Amino acid sequence: MESKQSRDTVGDALFFRKKFLNLYEINQLVVVTSDYHAARTKEIFEFILPISTNFLIQKIETDRNMETQQNEKKSLQNFRQTFAGLKNANCEDLFQRLYQKHPLYSGEKIWVRFDNLLGYGEIIRVLWTHTARSAYA
DSSP states (O other): OOOTTOOSHHHHHHHHIIIIITTSOOSOEEEEEEGGGHHHHHHHHHHHSOTTOOEEEEEEOOOOOHHHHHHHHHHHHHHHHHTTTOTTOOHHHHHHHHHHHOTTTSSSEEEEEEETTTSSSOEEEEEEEHHHHHHHO
8 A cells, every 4th residue: 555645654654544544444564665674664653553553564675785774774863853752642643743843744855756757667756945846836
């Protein structure tokens, strides 16, 4: 399941909680992600989803490098800072924090994703700052 509103792993977890957990009784969830991203994904989903949600992380092996690992650590630190004090919070409080403090949802940064732009299966992400985006609006 994928949400077009999601821009990152935090969004994946939050929009999944809002759109699916609140509507359907889900007994087991399997989250598939790359091996270098698995630990961060697990922590984010544990934080965002209700305690009663049973889920597994399925890792896919990749060729990772030191820079990727450092980016993962920095991203996890940013997540912890952004959502500090909201463990076991309700969906509304989590979304409020997401839209107020998270740079990909608060208007600080805008990500646009082009899937299969060249027809080769590449995913290209283009980053605009808020001011650059307004110049093209």
